[in-house]
Amino acid sequence: MNIGLASTRSGVSQRMIRHYERIGLVPPPARRDSGYRDYDERDVHRLRFIANARDLGFSVAEIATLLGLWEDRERASAEVKHLALEHIEALDEKIAKLQAMRATLNELAERCHGDERPDCPILSELANAAPSTDAELR
Amino acid sequence: MNIGLASTRSGVSQRMIRHYERIGLVPPPARRDSGYRDYDERDVHRLRFIANARDLGFSVAEIATLLGLWEDRERASAEVKHLALEHIEALDEKIAKLQAMRATLNELAERCHGDERPDCPILSELANAAPSTDAELR
DNA sequence: CCTTGACTCTAACATGATGTCAAGGTCCAT
DNA sequence: ATGGACCTTGACATCATGTTAGAGTCAAGG
Incomplete structure (x- = not known):
């Protein structure tokens, strides 16, 4: 075909x-x-x-x-299972990372008025968080 | 500098x-x-x-x-917040996708003996699941 | 003054998984 | 035999990032 x-x-x-x-x-x-x-x-x-x-x-x-x-x-099925479990761990890590991002962002968004006023914790946090902290997160 | x-x-x-x-x-x-x-x-x-x-x-x-x-x-802070909320949605989608993968894989792994025997539902499922189903998951 | 090592410059190639486009050949039904 | 649907290869694009190579610069110490 x-x-x-x-x-x-x-x-x-x-x-x-x-x-x-x-x-x-x-x-x-x-x-x-x-x-x-x-x-x-x-x-x-x-x-x-x-x-x-x-x-x-x-x-x-x-x-x-x-x-x-x-x-x-x-x-042996053990080999396959081992690979699968390793992959599950990798997935868990990715999920945890995304959830951490989501939590941080959500927290910032909740503190943002979201109206006509210009002050916004989302931007000020992005502007001020320390680089060392970020490096650790990476 | x-x-x-x-x-x-x-x-x-x-x-x-x-x-x-x-x-x-x-x-x-x-x-x-x-x-x-x-x-x-x-x-x-x-x-x-x-x-x-x-x-x-x-x-x-x-x-x-x-x-x-x-x-x-x-x-207006509303603009920033809107962007943040959109991004949270995107994160949620990614998280959900990964969690679905994890759940499927975990279920397969649990049904796999993980010993010397060669039969393994992980592989047989990978080999047999319909392509249409997969396309939907994508 | 010169050497040496650390720093910088640009440009290019690589990754991973995938899309798209272009120019050309093939197959089949009418 | 013609047209439309299909196939071929190759190249370029994406996205964010790393690496390497060849060449120039800077600063400190002998």
Whole structure:
């Protein structure tokens, strides 16, 4: 099947299918005489796997590992679970960071009148908070 | 003062200071005869403002607006607050997305034995979930 | 005065994941 | 055989940031 159909069926854009091929995440598919890429069900299945993993926020590097594990029927599920737990931790960190931002901003917004008056704690806080503090947050 | 000191004092890397200058987020500083950039307190203050806004997750475009509001002593605080509230909404969306990922992944991980056996719901789910579903999640 | 080390300059390339556009070839149904 | 839908590669764009390289500058100490 053509790349367009493989894209529709897998949920991976044509652009990204070609990209994954180029970076070696997926094997180069068969080619027709015309040069058109020719995908089979197995290829689409693999692409769908990738799309799902991406939707869970795994990076390409992690997906490469997951694909390897997926294709190795002998691997211990512990390995997979370990990767998943690590990724959950990473997600937790990102969530915590965003929540901290939200809390700070929300607190500032609550202290801002939000009317015609020009004074605003949001701006004055942005203008005055110490750089060292910020560095720590980063 | 030199860019190195301005960087330390503001918490913005030298790379990003030059970048912000190039994209017009900050005005070009004075130059010495040698060509070295020469910053004053006002410049550092502005950079610190930018660093703080970035730490709260504002994009460069949003920061440009905030800087404009900051430098306009007549503006209504309502404008600033509106921007902040919009940004809080954006943060909430990101947080919700990450939390959904986390929940899915956590549920899969809990159903994975995590031992020597090869069967693992994490991989089988990645392999089988429908692409349409994923598209919706995106 | 000269050397040395720390600092600065610009420009370019890299990251990660993705989009878009352009110029050209292919496929198929009418 | 023609038109429209599809495919090919390549290049440029995004966003914020890092890194590196080659070259110039500054200041302090011998």
